Amino acid sequence: MGRNRATLADVARKAGLSKTAASMVLNGREGTRLSAEAHQRVFAAAEELGYRPNLAARSLRTRKTATIAFVSDIVATTRFAGDLIRGALDAARERDHVLLITETQGDATFEQYAIEAVLDRQVDGVIYAAMATRRLTVPAAILGGPVVLLNATSPDGLPSVVPDDEGAGRSVATALLELGHRDAIALIGRNRLKEDDPEVSLAARARLHGIRQTLDEAEVGLLAECFCTEWLPEHGYAAMRGLLSKPRRPSAIICMNDRLAFGAYQALGEAGLTVPEDISVISFDDDPIAAWLRPSLATTALPHEQMGRRAVELLLDGGAVEPSLVAMPLRRRRSLAPPPG
Amino acid sequence: MGRNRATLADVARKAGLSKTAASMVLNGREGTRLSAEAHQRVFAAAEELGYRPNLAARSLRTRKTATIAFVSDIVATTRFAGDLIRGALDAARERDHVLLITETQGDATFEQYAIEAVLDRQVDGVIYAAMATRRLTVPAAILGGPVVLLNATSPDGLPSVVPDDEGAGRSVATALLELGHRDAIALIGRNRLKEDDPEVSLAARARLHGIRQTLDEAEVGLLAECFCTEWLPEHGYAAMRGLLSKPRRPSAIICMNDRLAFGAYQALGEAGLTVPEDISVISFDDDPIAAWLRPSLATTALPHEQMGRRAVELLLDGGAVEPSLVAMPLRRRRSLAPPPG
DNA sequence: AGTGGTCGCTAAACTGATTTAGCAGAGCAT
DNA sequence: ATGCTCTGCTAAATCAGTTTAGCGACCACT
Structure with missing residues (x-):
């Protein structure tokens, strides 16, 4: 996948500048004293080479991956899971993040595995979702970084999103x-x-x-x-x-x-x-x-879609610690009428 | 997320060996001439330090991420998507892989974005899924690596999985x-x-x-x-x-x-x-x-769950090029009886 | 003339793994 | 004593970025 992609060094060479300069320009760093002309040359070179940074290399240095883990007990069996995921996906995309999805199936071994798998990949945070609104205890392993509970609350007082x-x-x-x-x-x-x-x-x-x-x-x-x-x-x-x-x-x-x-x-x-x-x-x-x-x-x-979205927002933008309640809108349909007689 | 994890260098130091030795032992490389005792010391050190490799570093070198992209047009709106994903998730777990999920919503811009996002993350392959069984054309960008079509076929003759x-x-x-x-x-x-x-x-x-x-x-x-x-x-x-x-x-x-x-x-x-x-x-x-x-x-x-599973198997283990048909089992239920009269 | 500051830029270190090339010592044959 | 192979291991390069530290040129000021 993605062999022979242009690297930052290629861009720098083409622009006649150092990797440092290219890196700074492409990251839009403030306060560098690179000339407007240098900026242009870097942008032009990057454009021309179709440069895309190698995120593995970047995250090795920065310890950020722009990736969020979405860990849930059961993805499949409820028709609602999809909406939860979709909302999260949308919000993640808006923030240039991507979702790594795993499922524990309520099994402790699988959960252990899932957690390790995502932590090994240096995710920036974890959304821990339950398919039925409930209280649960999150595995200690993920407490090292940001966590948001979705459709669940926990005794640890972690930020959470639940329906009202x-x-x-x-x-x-x-x-x-x-x-x-x-x-x-x-x-x-x-x-x-x-x-x-x-x-x-x-x-x-x-x-x-x-x-x-x-x-x-x-x-x-x-x-x-x-x-x-x-x-x-x-x-x-x-x-x-x-x-x-x-x-x-x-x-x-x-x-x-x-x-x-x-x-x-x-x-x-x-x-x-x-x-x-x-x-x-x-x-x-x-x-x-x-x-x-x-x-x-x-x-x-x-409001599953909204909840999924809210969870990502809470995770990335931070916010309230008390459970975030999402309103459940009333759908007025034909099954309602005044009492007979 | 995951600060102060032990590195390979830590393990090597503790075992009194070089990083090279530690790396080889932990990866179970054949044909190294490291002593049984060296093996034991490395394993013990890794165990004791709770060592887990940094996958960003590893994949920078190996260009493998043990990650599969699951790109679909619409995850949410069908009740079946969950099963497709679950099957894929299961098969991926069995092979020590993990799923990066994105959605295009049938929108070309989103699709472009989704593809770039996963390629930047150096995924090992792409599962391109459609929510209604249909024929489609996959974006050229992902053709650089392994691709399997799920619930879809394409004119390019890519491997695909569809229900029978x-x-x-x-x-x-x-x-x-x-x-x-x-x-x-x-x-x-x-x-x-x-x-x-x-x-x-x-x-x-x-x-x-x-x-x-x-x-x-x-x-x-x-x-x-x-x-x-x-x-x-x-x-x-x-x-x-x-x-x-x-x-x-x-x-x-x-x-x-x-x-x-x-x-x-x-x-x-x-x-x-x-x-x-x-x-x-x-x-x-x-x-x-x-x-x-x-x-x-x-x-x-x-058979969505099976299809999801099959797609991952095809992607990682390789296999038939002609569309892989998955049987649709008949569920005999009470709505059947001989004709009246 | 000497000093100090700013400007525009770069060399090199660093992240944490894998991999290549090769070294020191032992054993053996010549 | 010399050369050869085998064993058990390691130094250093490499992947592709980010970041730190700092260099040379130029200008202004005393």
Whole structure:
């Protein structure tokens, strides 16, 4: 790859100057007393030779690589990972940096390996990302340089970027209250594990808290709360069937994520009920399926792209130490209507 | 990041040997005449100092970086990208390599930038990936070193890895024939643009060809073929409604991808028809929603993870020049049944 | 005339590895 | 005693940049 590229020495020779002069000119160093003419000659030579610096050589001296490590537990399995990466990629490009991506798959050996691999390559900093918003402990090895946690927080007080799930909970509840829903709001997706163990999830607790807080302020109680062992369509389906078997039918359903809502839609369809005329549905995440459902599903979007971007900014530009909360915008779609009757 | 790491010189000093000796021992060079004792002393010293080589220095000399560039048009917008990357990541790790990921967003300027950024970093090779299987022309700049096309082919005859869409077409048609479907099979998702322009898609034509070939051999014709401007749920929905408005109802539907099938399910549900008792459905991709649908959707899986892996193997280990076809396994699920009546 | 300062530039050191060329000593044959 | 080979090891060059220290020419001032 890239044999016979012109070197700085070539440029210097062609410009009739020393390597030192060429280096200084090309790096735009202030305060050198090189003549305007020398500048021109160097630029012309570099241009003509198609000179591009060898970054390995440069970083050997400067210990900078313009490379950021993006270490995550699981890249692939969530549809969101791509957005996280894309945001980071964009922000990195704007700052002339590039991303070295590795995955630990939640395995300690792989993690060890991944960390060593990136540290050996002298990355300028590490973004340590989790695919589910949660608390985690970062390996000591990377603490030697800048680190930003993405979609995670840590007890070490490292800078971090997380979505504002609590705000999303408030948005969701507010949206229903504004439509006039009061005592017949049901919740699908309670989950003790996710709510109580921050190493599993921070989102569940925050979403629930936001919802509760808003409803409490309006002096509204939940009609029912369904527990689900996982947040998958089948669990949403089962929960919805359970709700429909009860005497009082809810006027609105809040699902803890879109996949649950997808399952709820299926149960509603089978029961011959119509969204939103019979029941409104709203949820969290803005998974692509939310827009594909009929009727389209109102939800609050996980701002993954923005989060990825923010993480890079925090890493390179520095910034706040307290967790950086990124707003989750409400997507108003057709699954919302005033309560029937 | 990684200040005060031990250098090779430190190891050599501690072992009471020269840098040369230390280097040779640590690289396991054959044919050096260094004593067993010298080997031990070097290993011990390296271990004790926690020595890790500075890869910038090494690659300055060797022009190898153990780094592969993964350049793609669009990482984020498809749920599949993650699998492609994951497969590549795994294979790279097994070979002690690491992935530098960049995205061109289909923009020529970004592409130029991305290519320069990775070449400047002296990557050992480039994987050039497309998110939709298609033909493309790779930028001349990367032709200086090893290149593998992933999910794409090029006129240059570069090594490439693509899914076996034609085989998938045959699997799909065969599955229906085996169940006894004959003259009432309809197809959703014909698309002239995708079928005729290889720079847009190679999959559409190949899938169609596989289906046709198998049906022809069984002397079965398609009951109907619906054209769709895009392969999104709404188009599948519209197509399915169209089919249902005709006098003869199909016994089975082949959708060109799972999103179309999702839309078809919605139309079937609204029409009060049951899958698979009234109509069987089968499609392509194995999008996560396929398993989530009720009933679960039979489909042929895009083997993205394997493809990513294969691309890295081809790049590092060399191999066949003709396009490497990766099989698309059939996922038999509940949406299949013999024709009614 | 001597001194000091500024200007415009360069030689050489330095980064941390790999690699080439070759040296000192031992053993052996002549 | 001399020449030869083999063993076990090392000095120094090299990769392509950045950075430090400083050199010679010219000018102004005393």
